[in-house]
Amino acid sequence: MAATLVGPGPYIYVCTRLRVRRAKLLPREEYMRMLNMSLSEITRSIEETEYKREIDELGTAFSGIDLIEIALSWNLAKEYQKILEITPGVLKEFTRAYLRRWDIQNVLTILRGKMQGSKPGKIKEILIPAGELDKTILDRLIAEESPEQVVEALKGQKLYPVLAREVPPALSSGSLSKLENELVKQFYAELILDVESGLKGGKAFMQYIKLDIDITNVKNIFRLRADRMSEDARELVIPGSTLGVEEFQRLISMEGKDEFIDSLKARFGASDLKELIETLRTKESIREIEIDLIRLQLQQMIKMAKLSPFSIHPILAYLESKKYEIFNLRALARGKQVNLPAERIKEYLVI
Amino acid sequence: MADVATAVVAGEMTVEMVQASQIGMKAMAAAIAVGSTGIASGIAETAIGSAAVGATAENKDVFGLVLLLTVIPETIVIFGLVVALLLLF
Numbered sequence: 001m002a003a004t005l006v007g008p009g010p011y012i013y014v015c016t017r018l019r020v021r022r023a024k025l026l027p028r029e030e031y032m033r034m035l036n037m038s039l040s041e042i043t044r045s046i047e048e049t050e051y052k053r054e055i056d057e058l059g060t061a062f063s064g065i066d067l068i069e070i071a072l073s074w075n076l077a078k079e080y081q082k083i084l085e086i087t088p089g090v091l092k093e094f095t096r097a098y099l100r101r102w103d104i105q106n107v108l109t110i111l112r113g114k115m116q117g118s119k120p121g122k123i124k125e126i127l128i129p130a131g132e133l134d135k136t137i138l139d140r141l142i143a144e145e146s147p148e149q150v151v152e153a154l155k156g157q158k159l160y161p162v163l164a165r166e167v168p169p170a171l172s173s174g175s176l177s178k179l180e181n182e183l184v185k186q187f188y189a190e191l192i193l194d195v196e197s198g199l200k201g202g203k204a205f206m207q208y209i210k211l212d213i214d215i216t217n218v219k220n221i222f223r224l225r226a227d228r229m230s231e232d233a234r235e236l237v238i239p240g241s242t243l244g245v246e247e248f249q250r251l252i253s254m255e256g257k258d259e260f261i262d263s264l265k266a267r268f269g270a271s272d273l274k275e276l277i278e279t280l281r282t283k284e285s286i287r288e289i290e291i292d293l294i295r296l297q298l299q300q301m302i303k304m305a306k307l308s309p310f311s312i313h314p315i316l317a318y319l320e321s322k323k324y325e326i327f328n329l330r331a332l333a334r335g336k337q338v339n340l341p342a343e344r345i346k347e348y349l350v351i
Numbered sequence: 352m353a354d355v356a357t358a359v360v361a362g363e364m365t366v367e368m369v370q371a372s373q374i375g376m377k378a379m380a381a382a383i384a385v386g387s388t389g390i391a392s393g394i395a396e397t398a399i400g401s402a403a404v405g406a407t408a409e410n411k412d413v414f415g416l417v418l419l420l421t422v423i424p425e426t427i428v429i430f431g432l433v434v435a436l437l438l439l440f
Contacts, residue, residue, distance in 0.1 A: 009401040016405030024409070 010088035011310045017086065018318040019305070024050070025325050028351045034332055035342040042333060043068055051075050066125070068333040072326045073128050079322060080130035087315060094205045094312045096132065097194050098319065100158070103131035104183045106138060107150075107159060108176055114147045115171070133157070147171055162186050178235070185238055188213055192240050204311035207304060213241035214273065215297045217248065218264070219290055224252050225260070226286045242267055257281070272300060287347065294350050298324065324350040381435035388431025395424035 026049065034042050046068070047055040054071035062070055080099055087095050106127050113123035120142040127142075129135045144150045148171075151163045166179040191209050195202040217238055224233055237248040247267070254260040261281045268274040276296045280289050301320055305313040328349045335345035403417035 007397055009397055012398050012401035013405040016402040017409050020406050020409035 008310060011091065014087050014091065015310050015314040018083070018314050019309075022314075022318045022321050025321055026328075031328060031332070031349055031351050035346060037336075039064060039068075039333060039336045042329075042336060046071075046329060054078075065333055065337045069330060070125050072329055073126065076322065076326050077128050077130045080319065083315065083319065090199050090201050091312055091315060093194070093199060094201070095315055095319070097191055097205075098316060099131045100190075101131070101184075101187055102128055103133045103157075103159060104180070104187060106131065106133060107141070107154070107163070108180055108183070110138070110141050110150055111147050111167070111170075111176060111179075113142075114144070114150055115174075115176075158190065159183060159186075181236055184216075188238050188240055201311055204304070204308050204313055208301065208313065208316050210241040211297060211300055211304075213238050214243070214268075215293050217241070217243045218273070218277070219293050221248065221251050221264070222280075222286060222289050222293075272296060285347075291347070291350055294324065298350070377438050381438045384431045384434040384438065385428070386431075388428045392424045392428040395427065396421060399424065 030045075034045060037045060043055065051071055054074045055067065058067055058071050058074070080102075084092060084095055084099070106129065109126055110123055123142050124139070127138055129138050133141075141150050141153055144153055147167060151160070151167050154160050154163060162182050163179070166182050170176050170179040188209065192206075195206045195209065220236055224236070232249065233252050234245050234249050237243065237245050239245065243251075251260060251264060254263065258281070261277060265274050265277050268277065273296060276292060280292065283289050283292070298317075298320060301313065301317040305317040307313075328351065331348040332345055335348065399421050403421045406417055407414050
């Protein structure tokens with residue numbers, strides 16, 4: 001495909017399409033309206049939007065929260081696959097690399113399901129086949145009996161070396177958090193390697209990777225501080241951007257909050273992240289902090305998409321915005337199902 | 352023909368030769384005016400056309416508007432054509 005491209009046309013075409021798609025995502029007012037609806041009203045409401053096909057298809061087999069959950073997952077997977085089909089040349093490589101993070105999520109979901117002895121059908125409902133491991137491979141994995149067999153079935157895949165090394169200790173300890181961390185670290189390391197291989201447009205992709213790593217690291221620091229983690233946290237840092245391993249550990253072990261916020265701010269120069277960190281000084285709720293950070297990441301990605309309109313940025317901005325639309329709708333539906341008040345649900349929405 | 356060549360080499364040109372040369376130059380200038388503006392319009396329309404098709408693929412309602420935007424660079428070639436016609440007539 002890359003060899004047959006002539007001129008900038010295909011890039012402009014795809015970037016414009018995705019910009020239009022992003023404009024069609026649910027606006028803030030729509031979420032506000034949905035906050036006052038019941039679960040069935042929300043289902044009906046999203047049936048009138050882009051989710052119509054999935055809701056219609058699944059309407060006979062599922063109902064209530066299951067219907068919404070599965071319809072949203074299906075829609076997201078379909079959307080991501082569709083984007084992979086239309087992106088040209090090097091943008092396809094970058095999009096594919098970005099989507100590999102879903103492989104990590106899917107494999108972890110399958111492993112968790114197998115560890116808890118969940119039924120294959122139940123596991124399948126929550127998978128989002130948007131990455132390199134497509135529906136067929138995932139189906140094969142779900143059909144395996146034990147977590148060890150799932151790992152063996154992944155032989156030859158990029159995730160295999162880390163899985164083979166980390167799954168046995170994870171199974172004996174019963175916690176997959178270290179495995180997840182190692183997979184995420186490997187994912188970012190591979191992304192950086194892909195970009196440094198000299199592909200055209202890699203610089204723009206690198207900007208995104210650095211932003212993503214920064215936000216994830218800052219989120220982790222706040223989370224670990226909230227948990228009063230006293231152990232060594234060096235293994236949890238994702239290398240490749242602003243924060244180094246030692247610095248990460250130092251920030252976590254700092255006693256005073258003001259001192260911590262000042263040190264963190266000093267590391268981020270004159271960026272928007274620095275300004276946001278200042279506003280987090282007074283916030284206590286870790287959830288609010290996380291949502292603020294996610295919101296900043298989305299704003300930054302949209303800004304980058306405006307600055308380089310025909311690069312990977314408009315595509316990534318759409319993919320992330322879509323991910324959080326699904327995230328919001330799921331939070332809304334889940335909240336409504338357990339009768340949470342509208343104000344509580346609103347705190348969980350990224351809008 | 353040999354006479355013309357001798358005349359040019361000697362620096363002597365007849366009125367007929369000068370007139371013929373002027374007509375040739377005008378024709379060449381007109382060709383450059385239309386040709387180069389045509390290419391320029393093409394380049395400008397590449398980006399607009401791609402974006403227009405992309406936008407229409409997602410939202411059919413904008414077709415009329417983007418069609419109009421796509422043909423705006425045609426004005427460049429019309430300017431070229433006008434200049435060419437002025438040169439020739």
